[in-house]
Amino acid sequence: MLRTLLFLLAASIGVARADPVTIHFGYSTSAEEQLWLLLAKPDLGPNNGKAYTLDATRFSGSDKRAQAYEAGALDLATFSGSGILLAAAAGIDAKIIASICRESQRGAFTTSFMALTSSPIKTISDLKGHTIAPNGFSTAGELWIKAALERNGLTESDVTLVPVSFPAMLETLKSGKIDVGEMPQPFAAIAQQAGLVKTIFTAKDAVPFDEELLVVAAKPAFLQAQPTAVRAFLADLRTATHFYLEHTAEARQILIDKKFVRVSPDVYLNMNDYYREPDLLIDTSAMKEMQALEVKDGFQSKAVDIDKLVDLNFLK
Secondary structure, eight states, rough: HHHHHHHHHHHHHHHHHHHHHHEEEEEOOOSOOOHHHHHGGGOOOOBTTEEEEEEEEEEESHHHHEEEEEEEESEOOOOOHHHHHHHTTTTTOEHHHHHHEEEEEHHHHHHEEEEETTTTSSGGHHHGGEEEEOOOTTSSHHHHHHHHTTTTTGGGGGGGEEEOOOHHHHHHHHTSSSSSEEEOOTHHHHHHHOEEEEEEHHHHHSSOOOEEEEEEEHHHHHHOOOHHHHHHHOOOOOOOOHHHHHHHHHHHHHHHHHOOOOOOOOHTTTTHHHHHHOTOOHHHHHHHHHHHHHTTSSSSSSSOOHHBBBBOGGGG
């Protein structure tokens, strides 16, 4: 009898130890297809529900996501490459552990700044006196606007910046409240399919080198406390990335069916996408180029050590 009780007690302790770790994760409304896919189809990740579970929250604006991360409500979150550099320079504790997608010159889609087809604006030089909408301040969008203006003899003081969330960008543009809006995918594809917009400039017109567009950042304390769960999550995210790249139409249809993307299939299934690194590896050289530009333009107050900020050990 005693032996049986001891066995049952040991078994119950083993079950308790095997409980998956909850990862509080913040994500956005654009360009994170492989992450959405993992949420929409959890069985793609064999570690999901075993080594970890995701308590995922979707944020329409990058500023709200950054605030939640800084307040300790999130363990991991997606950030723009430039945004996480700004955050790190401001003293926010973070490690970059994976790449989601890049702004690339490899023929992939690159974020576009669009005006209505009826707008008199044709080039960057025509932007003086007009209102431009990035997704938020201190974001990649604001950096691209600043860089594009400076490359054409203008400054931010020549325009008015009004932050608008990506889902609201097209309607805000149509209402006349802004003259040019930042359009990532799938919002750019939706607007183009409707024949409502024209591209004034792209991120690569502003910054002519590859950039990490979206990365996964993590609290260092969480990485130290739960390394196994983080590695398991990234392994599943890599599996989801491979599935998305190898079965793109099927993956996108899943996202439509699960309401992660509310875009008509004729637009979304044929959409030109960002470059995605299959193994989620960060391009540290690109991060260093991004930082050099941010510091030069006064966008970033001080440089940080990229080699210490990026930690790819959790991809192993």
